[in-house]
Amino acid sequence: xxVLWLDEISADDLETVGGKGASLGxxxxxxxxxxxxxxxxxxxxxxFIENAGIDDELFDVVDVDTDDSSALATAADRAQELxxxxxxxxxxxxxxxxxxxxxxxxxxxxxxxSSATAEDLPDASFAGQQDTYLNVTGEDLLNRVxxxxxxxxxxxxxxxxxxxxxxxxxxxxxxVVQQMVDAEKSGVMFTSHPSTGDPTMIIEAAWGxxxxxxxxxxxxxxYVISRTEDDxxxxxxxxxxxxxxxxxxxxxxxxxxxxxKRTERVLSDDELSRLVDLGERVETHYDTPQDVEWAxxxxxxxxxxxxxxTTIEEPDDGNLEGAGSEAxxxxxxxxxxxxxxxxxxxxxxxxxxxxxxxxxxxxxGEILVDGLGSSPGxxxxxxxxxTKLDDLAKVGEGDIIVTEMTMPDMVPAMKRAAxxxxxxxxxxxxxxxxxxxxxVPAIVGTTNATTVLDDGQLxxxxxxxGAVLEGETVDPEEETQPVEEVRPQSPVKPMTATEVKVNVxxxxxxxxxxxxxxxxxxxxxxxxxxxxxxxxxxxxxxxNGTDAYTNELINGIRSVADEFYPRPVRVRTLDAPSDEFRQxxxxxxxxxxxxxxxxxxxxxxxxxxxxxxxxxxxxxxRLYEMGYDNVEIMLPLVNDAEDVYRAKxxxxxxxxxxxxxxxxxxxxxxxxxxxxxELAEAGIDFASFGTNDLxxxxxxxxxxxxxxxxxxDELHPAILRLLEDVIETCxxxxxxxxxxxxxxxxxxxxxxxxNEGVSSISANIDAVRDVQHEVKRVEQKLLxxxxx
Ligand code: PEP
Ligand code: MG
Numbered sequence: 001x002x003v004l005w006l007d008e009i010s011a012d013d014l015e016t017v018g019g020k021g022a023s024l025g026x027x028x029x030x031x032x033x034x035x036x037x038x039x040x041x042x043x044x045x046x047x048f049i050e051n052a053g054i055d056d057e058l059f060d061v062v063d064v065d066t067d068d069s070s071a072l073a074t075a076a077d078r079a080q081e082l083x084x085x086x087x088x089x090x091x092x093x094x095x096x097x098x099x100x101x102x103x104x105x106x107x108x109x110x111x112x113x114s115s116a117t118a119e120d121l122p123d124a125s126f127a128g129q130q131d132t133y134l135n136v137t138g139e140d141l142l143n144r145v146x147x148x149x150x151x152x153x154x155x156x157x158x159x160x161x162x163x164x165x166x167x168x169x170x171x172x173x174x175x176v177v178q179q180m181v182d183a184e185k186s187g188v189m190f191t192s193h194p195s196t197g198d199p200t201m202i203i204e205a206a207w208g209x210x211x212x213x214x215x216x217x218x219x220x221x222x223y224v225i226s227r228t229e230d231d232x233x234x235x236x237x238x239x240x241x242x243x244x245x246x247x248x249x250x251x252x253x254x255x256x257x258x259x260x261k262r263t264e265r266v267l268s269d270d271e272l273s274r275l276v277d278l279g280e281r282v283e284t285h286y287d288t289p290q291d292v293e294w295a296x297x298x299x300x301x302x303x304x305x306x307x308x309x310t311t312i313e314e315p316d317d318g319n320l321e322g323a324g325s326e327a328x329x330x331x332x333x334x335x336x337x338x339x340x341x342x343x344x345x346x347x348x349x350x351x352x353x354x355x356x357x358x359x360x361x362x363x364x365g366e367i368l369v370d371g372l373g374s375s376p377g378x379x380x381x382x383x384x385x386x387t388k389l390d391d392l393a394k395v396g397e398g399d400i401i402v403t404e405m406t407m408p409d410m411v412p413a414m415k416r417a418a419x420x421x422x423x424x425x426x427x428x429x430x431x432x433x434x435x436x437x438x439x440v441p442a443i444v445g446t447t448n449a450t451t452v453l454d455d456g457q458l459x460x461x462x463x464x465x466g467a468v469l470e471g472e473t474v475d476p477e478e479e480t481q482p483v484e485e486v487r488p489q490s491p492v493k494p495m496t497a498t499e500v501k502v503n504v505x506x507x508x509x510x511x512x513x514x515x516x517x518x519x520x521x522x523x524x525x526x527x528x529x530x531x532x533x534x535x536x537x538x539x540x541x542x543x544n545g546t547d548a549y550t551n552e553l554i555n556g557i558r559s560v561a562d563e564f565y566p567r568p569v570r571v572r573t574l575d576a577p578s579d580e581f582r583q584x585x586x587x588x589x590x591x592x593x594x595x596x597x598x599x600x601x602x603x604x605x606x607x608x609x610x611x612x613x614x615x616x617x618x619x620x621x622r623l624y625e626m627g628y629d630n631v632e633i634m635l636p637l638v639n640d641a642e643d644v645y646r647a648k649x650x651x652x653x654x655x656x657x658x659x660x661x662x663x664x665x666x667x668x669x670x671x672x673x674x675x676x677x678e679l680a681e682a683g684i685d686f687a688s689f690g691t692n693d694l695x696x697x698x699x700x701x702x703x704x705x706x707x708x709x710x711x712x713d714e715l716h717p718a719i720l721r722l723l724e725d726v727i728e729t730c731x732x733x734x735x736x737x738x739x740x741x742x743x744x745x746x747x748x749x750x751x752x753x754x755n756e757g758v759s760s761i762s763a764n765i766d767a768v769r770d771v772q773h774e775v776k777r778v779e780q781k782l783l784x785x786x787x788x
Contacts, residue, residue, distance in 0.1 A: 001041075002040060002041065002044040002092050002095045002096060003038045003039060003040050003041065003044070003095060003096060003099045003177075004016065004017060004021075004025075004038060004039050004041055005037075005038045005099075006021075006024050006025050006028040006034060006036065006037050006038060006039070006178075007025070007028045007029060008025070009021060009022060009024070009025025009026070009028070009029070009039065010022070010025055010026055010029055011023070011025070011026040013025060014117065015042065015117055016039075016041050016042055016043060016117075016174065017039040017041055017042065017115060017117075017174045017176075018039075018042060018114075018115025018116050018117045018173065018174040018176075019115060019116065019117075020113060020114075020115035020176055020305075021039040021115045021174050021176050022115075023305070023306065023307070024037070024176060024178070024305075025039070027282070027285075027303060027306060030281070030282075030285045031281075032278065032281060032282060032285070032303050032306075033278070033300065033301055033302050033303055034178075034302065034303055034304075035178050035179045035180070035181050035302055035304070036103055036104075036178070036179050037103055037110070037176060037177050037178030037179055038099045038103070038176075038177055039115065039174050039175065039176050039177070040096060040145055040174060040175040040177065041174050042117045042172035042173060042174040043172075044092065044174075045149050045172055045173050045174070045175075046172055048086070048088075048089075048092065048149070049083070049086075051089065052086045052089075054082045054083070054086055055169070057082060058079055058082050058083070058153075058168075059168050059169045061075050061078045061079050061082070062075050062076070062079050062153060062158050062168050063168070064158070064162075066158065066159045066162045066163065067555065069155075069550075069551050069554050069555075069622060069626075070547070072155050072158060072159060072626070073155060073622070073625065073626070075155075075158060076153055076154055076155040076158055076626070079150075079153035079158075080150040080153050080154075083146055083149050083150040083153070084146055084147070084150050086146075088142055088146075093142060096141065096142065096145065096177075097139070097141070097142070099177070100141050100177065103177065103178075103179050104179050107137050107138055108137070108179055108180070109134075109135045109136065109137055109179075109180040109182075109245070109250055110135075110136050110137070110141065110177050110178060110179055110180060111132065111133070111134050111135075111136070111176075111177075111178050111179075111180050112131075112132070112133040112136050112141065112144040112145065112148065112175060112176070112177055113131065113132045113133075113148070113175070113176045113178075114131045114132075114148035114149075114151055114173055114174075114175055114176075115173070115174045115175065115176050116152075116171065116172075116173050116174075117171070117172045117173065117174060131147060131148050131151045133147070134180065134251075134252050135180055135245060135250040135251060135252065137250065141177065144175075145175050145177075148173065148175045149173055149175070151173070152171060152173050154626065154627035155625065155626030155627060156562075156565075156626045156627030156628055157627065159558070159562070159626065160562060163562070180245070181295045181297060181302050181304070182245055182297060183208065183209050183210060183295035183296060183297060183302075184207070184208070184296055184297055184298060185205055185206070185207055185208070185266050185267070185271075185295070185296045186205070186206065186208065186209060186210035186293075186294060186295035186296065186304075187203060187204045187205035187206055187210065187220055187221075187266075187293075187294060188203070188204050188210075188291065188292065188293055188294070189201060189202070189203045189204075189275055189278075189279050189291075189292045189294055190202040190203075190289065190290075190291055190292075190309060191279040191280070191282065191283040191289050191290045191291075191292065191309075192283070192289035192309065197289065199226070199227040199228050200224060200225065200226055200227065201223075201224075201225045201227060201275075201276055201279050202222070202223070202224055202225075203222075203223040203225065203267065203272065203275055204220040204221065204222055204223075205220055205221045205223070205266040205267050206220040206221065206239050206242060206266060207239055207242040207257055207261060207266060208242030208243045208244045208255075209242075209243040209244060209245070209252060209295070210243075210293055210294075210295055210304065211243050211252065220237055220239065220266075221234070221235065221236050221237050221239070221265060221266045221267065222234070222235040222237070223235075223267060223272055225272065225276055227276070227280075232269070232272065234265065236263060236264075236265050238262050238263050239257050239261070239262055239263075239266075240256065240257055240262060241254050241255065241256060241257060242254070242255055242257050243255075271296065271301075274301055275294060275301070278292070278294065278301060278303060279292060282303065282306050286306070286308065288308050288309075289308065289309045290306045290307065290308060290309065291306070291307050291308070291309045292305065292306045293305040293306075365460060365469035365470040365471045365473045366469060366470045367467045367468070367469055367470075368452055368453065368459065368468045368469065368470055369421070369443075369446040369448055369449045369452050369453065369467075369468045370443075370446060370465075370466055370467045370468070371421070371422075371443045371444055371445045371446030371447070371449070371466050371706070372426065372427055372432075372443065372444050372445045372466050372706075372709060373442075373443055373462070373463050373464050373465055373466035373467075374427050374429075374431070374432035374435065374436065374442050374443060374444045374463070374466075375420075375432065375435040375436040375439075375440060375441050375442035375463050375766070376441060376463045376464050376766060377419075377439075377440075377441035377463045377464070378441065378460065378461065378462045378463065378464070379400070379418040379419045379441050379460070379461050379463075380418075380458065380459065380460040380461075380471075380472040380473060381398050381399050381400045381417075381418040381419060381458070381459070381461075381472075382398075382399050382400065382455075382456050382457065382458055382459075383399070383400050383402045383421075383453045383454065383455065383456070383457045383458075383459050384396075384399045384400065384401055384402065384455060384456075385402045385403070385450050385453060385454070385455050386401055386402065386403040386410070386413075387403070387404070387450065389409055389410075392409075392410060392412075392413040394455075395413040395416065395417055396416070397416050398416075398417075398418045399416075399417055399418060400417060400418055400419040400420070400421060400459060400461055401413060401414065401417045401419070401420045401421070402421045402422075402449045402450055402453045403420075403421075403422055403423075403431075403450065404422065404423045404424055404450055405422050405423070405424045405425050405429065405430065405431060406420065406422060406429075406430050406431040406434065406435075407430065407531075407583065408430070408528055408531035408532040408534075409532070409534065411434060411438075411506060411508075411528075411532065414434060414435065414438060414440060415438055415440075415508075417440060418440070418441075418461075419440060419441045419442060419443075419461040419463065420435050420440055420441075420442040420443075421442070421443045421444075421446060421449045421453070421461060421468055422442075422443070422444045422445065422446065422449065423445070423446055423447055423448060423449055423450050423706075424444070424445060424447075424704065424706060425444040425445050425704050425706065426444065426445055426703050426704050426705070426706065426709050426712060427444070427709075427712075427742050428692040428703050428704075428741070428742045429444055429445075429703075429704050431444050432444050432742075433503075433505050433525075434505060434506060434528075436764045436765060436766055437503075437504065437505055437506055437509035437512070437513070437764075437765055438506075438508075438509065439512065439765070439766065441461055441462075441463030442461075442463055443461060443462075443463060443466050443467070443468060444706075445706035445709055446468070446706075447706055449468065453468065458471055458472045459471070459472075460472060460473045494772045494773055494775075494776040495776070496772060496775045496776050496779060497779055498753075498754050498758060498759065498760060498761060498775050498779065499519040499520070499759065499760035499761070500518055500519055500760070500761055500762075500763065500768060500771050500772045500775055501518050501519050501520045501521055501522035501568075501570075501738070501740075501760055501761065501762040501763070502516055502518035502520075502521055502522065502762060502763060502764070502765055502768050503521070503522060503523045503524075503525075503740055503744075503762050503763065503764055503765075504521050504523070504524050504525070504560055504765075505524075505525040505527075505528050506528050507528075507529065507556045507557075507559045507560055509765060510559055510560040510562075510563040510564070511563055512765055513560075513563070513564075513765050514563040514564050514567075516765060516768040516769060517768070517769075517772075518567070518762075518763075518768050519567060519568075519760065520564060520567040520568040520569060520570070520630075520760075521560060521564055521567075521568070521569040521570055521571075521762070522570055522688065522738055522739075522740045522744075522760060522761070522762020522763075523570055523572060523634070523688070523740035523762055524557065524560050524569055524570065524571045524572065525572055525575070526553060526556065526557070526571060526572060526573065526574055526575075526616075527574060527575060527576040527580070529552060529553060529556035529557075530552070530553075530574060530576070531576060531580060531581075531584065533552060533584075534584055534585055535584055535585040535586050536581045536584050536585070536586035536587055536589070536590065537549060537574070537612050538586055538589065538609075538612060539584070539585055539586025539589075540552075540586075541612065541615065542586075546615045546618075549612075549615050549616075550615050550616075550618045550619045550622065551619075553616060553619035554619045554622055554623060557569075557571055557619065557620075557623060557628075557631065558623060558626070558628065561623065561628045561630055561631050562628075564630065565628070565630050566629075566630050567630060568630050568631075568632055568662070569630055569631055569632065570632045570633075570634045570664075570686075570688070570738075570740070570762075571620070571631055571632065571633060571634065572634040572635075572636050572666070573603070573606055573613070573616055573617075573633065573634070573635060573636060574602075574605070574606060574613075574616060574636075575601055575602040575603075575636035575637060576601060577593075577596035577597055577599065577600075577601045578590045578591050578592075578593050578596050578599060578600050578601065579593070579596040580596075597693075597696065597702065597703075597704075601636075601637060602635075602636035602637025602638075602668075603635050603636055603637050603638050603643050603647055604637060604643075606647070606650070607643065607646050607647065607650070610650060613650055614650065614653065614654055617650060617651060617653075617654035617656060618654055620633055620654070620656055620661075621654050621655045621656050624656065624661065632661070632662040632663060632664070632685075632686075633651070633656070633661065633662075633663040633664075634663070634664055634665070634666060634686075634688060635647050635663070635664070635665045635666065636666050636668065636690070637666065637668055637669065637690075637693065638665040638666060638667075638668075638669075638672050638679070639669055639671040639672055639675070640671060640672070640675045640678065640679075641675060641678035641679055641681065641682045643665075644665055644679055644682040644683070644684060645682050648682065648683060651663065658683060659683075662685045662686070663684065663685060664684040664685050664686035664687055664688060664735075664736070665679055665684050665686075665687055665688075666687075666688050666689070666690040666693075666740070667687050667688065667689050667690065667694060667722075667726055668689075668690035668692075668693035668694050668697070669693065669694065669697050670694070670697060670698050670722060673694070673722040673723075673725065673726050674722075676725075676726045676729045676730060677729050677733070680729065680730065680733035680735050681733075684735060685735065685736065686735060686736040686737065686738060686759075687726060687730050687735060687736070687737050687738070688737070688738040688739065688740050688762075689723060689726070689737070689738065689739040689740070689741055689743075689744075690740060690741045691714045691719065691723075691739060691741030691742065691743040691744070691749075692741045692742055692743075693741070694714075694719060694722065694741065695712060695713070695714045695716070695719055695741075695743075696712070698716070698718055698719055698722065699711065699712070699713065699716060699718070699719075714741065714742070714743035714746070714749060715743070715746075715748055715749060715752070720752060723739075723752070723753065723756065724756055727753075727756045727757060727758055728756075731757060736759040736760065737758045737759050737760075738758065738759060738760040738761065738762060739753060739758065739760075739761055739762060740762040742764070744761045744762050744763050744771070745763040745764045745767035745770075745771060747770070747771075747774050750771055750774045750775060750778065751774065751778050754775055754778040754779060754782075755778060755782070761775065
């Protein structure tokens with residue numbers, strides 16, 4: 001039997017039909033209304049490759065050094081070719097087509113989805129690409145089945161299995177084939193409150209097919225239904241677009257919702273009670289609250305998927321947050337569209353403050369130097385003054401580095417140090433950014449630490465207060481640990497409508513960053529990958545070739561994209577000022593600039609050196625080929641639409657389709673903020689506030705000059721005015737807004753931006769959890785204000 005019908009399958013058949021197939025089979029068996037269909041089993045895939053005699057070559061071919069990206073690309077191409085070019089044996093072809101004809105009584109439209117069977121992989125998406133093909137008809141089904149099989153051998157999938165030590169030949173794949181539901185309305189349903197577990201059902205609904213709700217393309221109606229009292233709370237959203245099947249091509253297309261239906265309530269009371277009934281049946285069947293995707297046609301209700309809710313939190317601070325919040329937040333802000341839907345987060349740690357103030361490790365000695373506390377925590381150790389790179393060798397495990405300013409070469413020493421103190425720099429300097437990501441307490445901008453402190457002197461560094469104290473006042477046993485290690489771990493994070501992401505600057509921090517439970521990476525700086533090569537890009541290319549340069553970027557970005565997959569990772573193209581390049585080998589060829597911050601950096605440099613930029617963009621193109629569809633491209637220091645159009649041409653020249661990939665611009669200059677309408681017309685998908693630069697350029701305050709650090713105010717009314725205007729304009733153009741500057745970690749800024757309706761906030765690793773809670777608090781307040 002090459003196929004199994006859904007009604008023949010139960011949850012125990014995971015090995016044969018994969019996770020998706022088993023879950024749909026279980027629901028069908030429980031009598032729930034699942035669209036009819038069958039699964040081409042994992043065994044069928046296996047016998048296909050074995051009977052065709054391609055199995056040995058297949059597994060041989062993919063046994064490559066995955067760090068060699070061209071070898072990996074060749075391996076993936078060959079493996080996929082082997083599968084895609086092997087014809088179906090006649091008997092198998094007939095069996096699949098016969099089942100297909102039975103599904104819809106003829107040439108029905110079906111959905112085809114891969115369903116991986118590798119239970120022990122942490123995320124089955126790594127096993128296969130999770131390919132989905134909608135509205136498939138006739139013989140095309142056979143090609144789609146083969147494409148699902150071939151998805152086991154994308155570059156990303158091969159890389160991941162190799163990295164994790166999984167045997168390629170031990171992973172199999174099944175394919176689910178199911179009748180398409182031509183939904184008139186659809187959405188999602190939480191059978192219990194996704195945060196508190198209260199007996200409250202939350203249903204989101206929009207017109208047309210479900211992808212619009214699941215992908216966040218439309219802001220849906222929201223229905224909160226008490227299961228214990230006769231109480232329904234309805235928030236009707238303005239639904240501008242819907243996804244429907246194009247009658248001619250059969251493809252799913254986005255259409256405008258007719259004017260009269262935009263503010264019409266999607267679900268009647270009767271339909272709601274039918275969904276509640278379905279929700280109760282599925283919850284009873286699994287004996288645990290479920291997160292369900294549903295669809296309705298004229299006369300039938302369907303359940304497309306059901307998963308356990310993984311976000312239920314122990315009760316803490318009220319129960320109005322969560323699923324209902326987004327529609328109401330949007331209503332409060334007049335947001336009408338493009339805002340996304342309920343998201344169920346799955347990882348993260350529990351509440352707690354990032355500050356380590358007031359614990360038993362508080363230092364009390366005499367203050368020797370003070371500066372800006374830029375990475376929290378309190379530690380004691382021996383100072384080691386580093387004035388030249390050779391001095392780094394003397395920095396031992398647990399020492400405190402004291403230096404003018406850190407540089408990329410210092411990162412290995414920064415990792416072994418207990419703390420870092422610098423003379424120069426502000427909260428957005430290299431020392432501040434890297435120490436936060438490494439979780440090493442740090443103080444920057446002391447002006448005099450290298451002259452006041454001596455080698456070997458025992459000191460205590462308080463990274464919260466920004467003070468270095470005399471003596472070893474902290475018992476090493478009591479030192480403040482990096483935040484996430486001292487907090488009790490809980491499997492949930494607060495659920496918020498505004499996404500909370502994390503900034504990453506050094507790939508080594510990716511694992512720590514992903515463990516925060518952030519919704520993705522809002523800024524991955526690529527400079528550190530390049531600066532740590534110790535040669536300017538031009539010099540590195542001259543000595544090692546263009547492929548080596550591209551590979552460095554691929555490897556750096558991939559390690560972060562993998563850690564977060566499928567969560568999005570916004571990667572910024574190179575942005576380092578020429579003074580940083582001047583310190584590297586080849587730096588003598590860099591321009592000498594009076595004001596590097598106002599000079600040759602970001603997109604200006606890239607558009608001037610398109611030959612080098614092309615190799616950078618090639619890294620993105622190759623990552624897309626490998627299957628890293630979670631990578632987004634962000635352009636730094638854009639001033640106007642001209643910059644964006646020119647960069648877009650470069651993307652196209654590198655084989656990146658700007659219509660297919662998600663890309664956007666940083667808003668870091670007043671000019672960019674004032675031109676955002678034109679940037680929107682140039683096609684950006686998102687605008688991200690780089691408030692470190694936006695503040696320095698708007699207020700004329702050098703971000704790294706400790707003498708004017710007290711004037712560096714990201715909450716200055718002039719900045720807030722720019723932020724507010726950009727958010728408003730972007731909303732009108734359906735463009736996402738985000739912040740990735742340091743200010744995104746500050747509660748006041750979080751409050752301001754959530755109130756303004758920003759789409760996401762990207763924070764430092766150590767601030768993510770607090771920002772999540774702050775966002776939740778502000779959203780709750782908006783929710784309460786809107787119902788009072
Ligand atoms: C910013 O300017 O706010 C930003 C995030 O970019 P960087 O700090 O790397 O200049
Ligand atoms: Mg910047």
